Amino acid sequence: MALIVHKYGGTSMGSTERIRNVAKRVAKWHRAGHQMVVVPSAMSGETNRLLGLAKELQPAKADDAVLRELDMLASTGEQVSVGLLALALQAEGVPAVSYAGWQVPVHTNSAYTKARIDSIEDQRVRKDLAAGKVVVITGFQGVDETGNITTLGRGGSDTSAVAVAAAMKAAECLIYTDVDGVYTTDPRVVPEARRLSTVSFEEMLEMASMGSKVLQIRSVEFAGKYQVPLRVLSSFTPWDIPIAEEAASGTLITFEEDEKMEQAVVSGIAFNRDEAKISILGVPDRPGIAYQILGAVADANIEVDVIIQNVSHEGKTDFSFTVHRNDYARTVDVLKTKVAASLGTDRIEGDTKICKVSIVGIGMRSHVGIASKMFRALSEEGINIQMISTSEIKTSVVIDEKYMELAVRALHRAFDLDQPAA
């Protein structure tokens, strides 16, 4: 008997047959006595279809007036979904009503195509829930203060669902997706990878940014900020599996640091082979040098990930960083043409055949020796570490790309991630 938010992705809403299955699943939860709010995405392919039509017509330059119309257009995809899902629920004998973002309303700023949610009014939805209705709300969209439709950007339906759950103080927000949870690492690399039954939202943030593309990172931030218990689970289970089983499946992303979480020092191994490493050797060790280098890179709109500067030796130091592999050539060019001369060095070296491997775990905060255990495991496999970067709950190393799978498997084993949780 709780207030529950379900979120279904575009694949789950991809056909009338699938929408009927979503309706049956939601109806099951409703009949079990829960107050249900459902946030579906647009039918898969629909948003691309709409934006494709726009692309044929829109001006070359996308100013605010253009972006406003793109939101007007794209928001219809979700409106179709909520209408169809409400009808399917009614056909299941469940009273249901749908709302577009502006009807709730979901208030956002006016940053068309990438708006931020300011607040969500809950009165209208609460009234319907009290009347025994399932409420179906469009994801991905809201309304600004002058009544213009806004969208939250790609994947924004996850964020919408979490925001609605926060506003309604929902007991849990269930994100139905095409994976069955968050894993200790990618099962394609480590067959022994285990599904985590819980993960902290901070770990999830680190995992998500490292390439575990399970959830929109913004939705995780939102869940953390408003302390919304968030569960990622599979939409491919039969709709009629027992609720108790379904409610315990997937991975719960929690904001509370319970005891169990403290026990698991490292929760997962993330990796990423999309990066390239660049080093400038023999840089004079004087104030402002980092800005001099990275300012030029930022000016070229290139994002930098890991940054390392070593202690100096005889007034000279080595400066290294990683960028996306696609930006490698351009970055080297920027350094050679705009930075090298003023630094008095042209010793710029780079390597695109690297990868980044990270151990992530909220327990690292209170445990010493985790990083050195990581380094030992890698050294036992003969893997040379090129760069090291650490944060509170993550330690990353840059290594030769060819060792990636070996490193991930070694670390997965070293931290006992292939063993069932205690």
Add this chain to the structure above:
Amino acid sequence: MALIVHKYGGTSMGSTERIRNVAKRVAKWHRAGHQMVVVPSAMSGETNRLLGLAKELQPAKADDAVLRELDMLASTGEQVSVGLLALALQAEGVPAVSYAGWQVPVHTNSAYTKARIDSIEDQRVRKDLAAGKVVVITGFQGVDETGNITTLGRGGSDTSAVAVAAAMKAAECLIYTDVDGVYTTDPRVVPEARRLSTVSFEEMLEMASMGSKVLQIRSVEFAGKYQVPLRVLSSFTPWDIPIAEEAASGTLITFEEDEKMEQAVVSGIAFNRDEAKISILGVPDRPGIAYQILGAVADANIEVDVIIQNVSHEGKTDFSFTVHRNDYARTVDVLKTKVAASLGTDRIEGDTKICKVSIVGIGMRSHVGIASKMFRALSEEGINIQMISTSEIKTSVVIDEKYMELAVRALHRAFDLDQPAA
């Protein structure tokens, strides 16, 4: 330098190429200094696609909750159109902004799928027009007082356009469609049929109900009520024809009875071969007899068109009426089983091979002898008249179906409709 409303149908909006043409046409009017409001329909086929999806999912019984969701769904078709048209206008270098019905807002009652417009607020639109923008408004839809989306029913975009024109006190509302105006009669029957440069809205009402399916009849009623000059014109002319030429094309539906209209006594010949005639002979001529007969027919949800009752002879009369041909057999059955016995007659006769031919003209009100001129023209062709029905601006006859084309041509000639207007 006037405020002009353009309305484009689904065919005109049927592809991005066609939408681009609409944009070019509107841009031409905008550049000539007019304040432009545009009301486009959904892209052709889109509303059917959406309602087709709904049909697969919706409950068997369409209660209010179901109809509400159908409106939620169907209204997206027009929202896509306004977004795309606004983008195409922007690409033409014309500032443009689109609004859904709820954003204007267009206030309606809550009769989902067939709502009536209560009022339209004009402040937001006026502000944009004053700022030099073209305003694109969804047809077919509005919002009720509790913020639910409503639709006006099929063809409602014509009505939306006229209602917007009325609210904005537009100089003229131009309905672009796939015919180039209102004709004296169907050119397929009478090759000499002429396009009317003007027609009164009352004549248009009679023409429309007789089968000249140029405009939604509700939109014509609306135009009459709010005295909106309405022009029907072709969307197939090149977008870059001179404005003066375009503005004088098609047919202007006026609410003022100017001199010119008084001169044209008969404006057009309408006809309809979808009806069947039914007579009950030897009916006792006593009060309540018409109700006794037609009440039973109405109870069976059968619509009746022409109704004739002759003067009685020896306390008996003959009672005749026409129904849609599809309802003929059912009507005869109702009469035989539910009416005949109590009337004391079983002399029920019918004929499905009839047609109705009408002359329509606002000038008939002040001219005598028009009907007899009609009857003479028919008699000169040897056409027997089976039923006659008259109203203020229309005289209809029911004749043998095989004479239909002959009758229409004879009347067209008799009333000089093939001659250029004086």
